[in-house]
Amino acid sequence: MKTLQQIRRDLHQIPEIGFHEFKTQAYLLNEIYSMDQERLKVVKWKTGIVVHVKGLAPKKTIGWRSDIDGLPINEQTGFSFESIHPGFMHACGHDIHMTVALGLLRLVNQTPINDHMVFLFQPAEEGPGGALPMREWLKNQHPELLPDVILAFHIAPEYPVGTIATRPGLLFANTSELFIDLVGLEGHAAYPHRTKDMTIAAASLLMQLQTIVSRAINPLESAVVTVGKMTSGTVQNIISGHARLEGTIRTMDAATMQTVKKRIEALCKSTEIAFECQVKIDYGSSYYQVYNSEEITQNFLSFADRDETTNAIVCDAAMTGEDFGYFLQEIPGFLFWAGVDSSYGLHNAKLNPHEKVIDYLVPFVESYIRSL
Numbered sequence: 001m002k003t004l005q006q007i008r009r010d011l012h013q014i015p016e017i018g019f020h021e022f023k024t025q026a027y028l029l030n031e032i033y034s035m036d037q038e039r040l041k042v043v044k045w046k047t048g049i050v051v052h053v054k055g056l057a058p059k060k061t062i063g064w065r066s067d068i069d070g071l072p073i074n075e076q077t078g079f080s081f082e083s084i085h086p087g088f089m090h091a092c093g094h095d096i097h098m099t100v101a102l103g104l105l106r107l108v109n110q111t112p113i114n115d116h117m118v119f120l121f122q123p124a125e126e127g128p129g130g131a132l133p134m135r136e137w138l139k140n141q142h143p144e145l146l147p148d149v150i151l152a153f154h155i156a157p158e159y160p161v162g163t164i165a166t167r168p169g170l171l172f173a174n175t176s177e178l179f180i181d182l183v184g185l186e187g188h189a190a191y192p193h194r195t196k197d198m199t200i201a202a203a204s205l206l207m208q209l210q211t212i213v214s215r216a217i218n219p220l221e222s223a224v225v226t227v228g229k230m231t232s233g234t235v236q237n238i239i240s241g242h243a244r245l246e247g248t249i250r251t252m253d254a255a256t257m258q259t260v261k262k263r264i265e266a267l268c269k270s271t272e273i274a275f276e277c278q279v280k281i282d283y284g285s286s287y288y289q290v291y292n293s294e295e296i297t298q299n300f301l302s303f304a305d306r307d308e309t310t311n312a313i314v315c316d317a318a319m320t321g322e323d324f325g326y327f328l329q330e331i332p333g334f335l336f337w338a339g340v341d342s343s344y345g346l347h348n349a350k351l352n353p354h355e356k357v358i359d360y361l362v363p364f365v366e367s368y369i370r371s372l
């Protein structure tokens with residue numbers, strides 16, 4: 001049997017983006033099928049997997065969700081087990097999430113709990129979003145696999161191993177992706193007056209987008225408009241006829257999201273007039289906020305407080321997005337942060353989560369689940 005550390009390292013080497021997690025799914029299935037199958041029911045959904053573990057005297061079904069996708073980042077950790085997929089990396093810790101889920105699955109399969117458990121290995125958390133379609137598929141095709149309560153964690157680089165952090169109520173923001181295409185007229189660098197330069201138009205629009213949060217949002221509310229990628233042009237002596245901005249919007253409530261979008265649309269319209277071009281907006285996928293059930297989360301924090309190996313913190317809400325919010329929209333439960341003591345943050349090419357979080361978290365979560 002492979003150690004959990006080996007599993008984490010194997011998974012770390014094969015990051016795949018949303019709905020392309022073919023090797024990941026095959027690896028997970030191999031591990032799951034190597035376990036005693038007597039209590040297990042395994043169902044595939046796209047590149048994801050659902051595993052039902054039969055309880056001894058079930059009163060409810062407890063769900064544990066792990067996301068499984070990686071990010072399009074060129075890894076720079078220097079690990080001996082670096083990604084073998086150039087340009088892709090587990091830079092958000094989903095390799096750790098999957099390993100903890102497998103470790104937990106092993107334990108509750110070896111020594112069953114009273115309740116049923118369902119493990120959801122969910123694709124595409126980073127985008128375009130797997131939780132909502134997976135939830136709908138479960139409801140429509142496998143209602144018997146729907147959990148009554150659902151739990152998940154996310155690694156937290158800023159905390160030491162042994163620290164967990166969460167809060168009852170709102171934990172993560174509402175999100176919407178943002179893709180803006182600007183189409184003008186390309187031409188010779190020496191004849192700018194015969195072109196419609198989309199590098200200039202995109203640069204101007206990018207700067208104007210920065211005024212939304214500072215001037216259109218009530219300072220007592222919160223919003224983020226981040227453009228993470230900007231592309232334009234082909235070569236130094238051609239004026240670009242096409243530019244693209246790619247970003248994300250984050251807000252603490254749905255009404256503010258609408259205000260931000262209205263401002264983006266207005267600024268795009270004015271860019272069309274000012275730069276004589278066409279501007280097209282695509283909002284991509286959007287995630288519902290992560291709203292932790294008050295009572296269950298409070299009980300979990302009290303449980304963690306009593307645990308000698310754990311330092312439990314009530315943290316602030318964050319502008320992070322998580323499509324796990326779609327599960328919590330309909331099923332009670334919560335998400336918590338677990339410290340991994342990394343000098344580099346999430347979505348960083350040098351993210352280095354400490355592996356000892358796996359050996360800490362698996363028995364901690366197991367004992368919490370047995371207490372439910």
Ligand SMILES: CC(=O)N[C@@H](CCC[C@H](N)C(=O)O)C(=O)O
Binds near residue numbers: 125176322
């Ligand atoms: C935990 C985490 O980092 N989640 C991602 C979710 C991305 C949602 C979507 N693709 C977007 O960019 O809006 C995050 O960036 O917060």
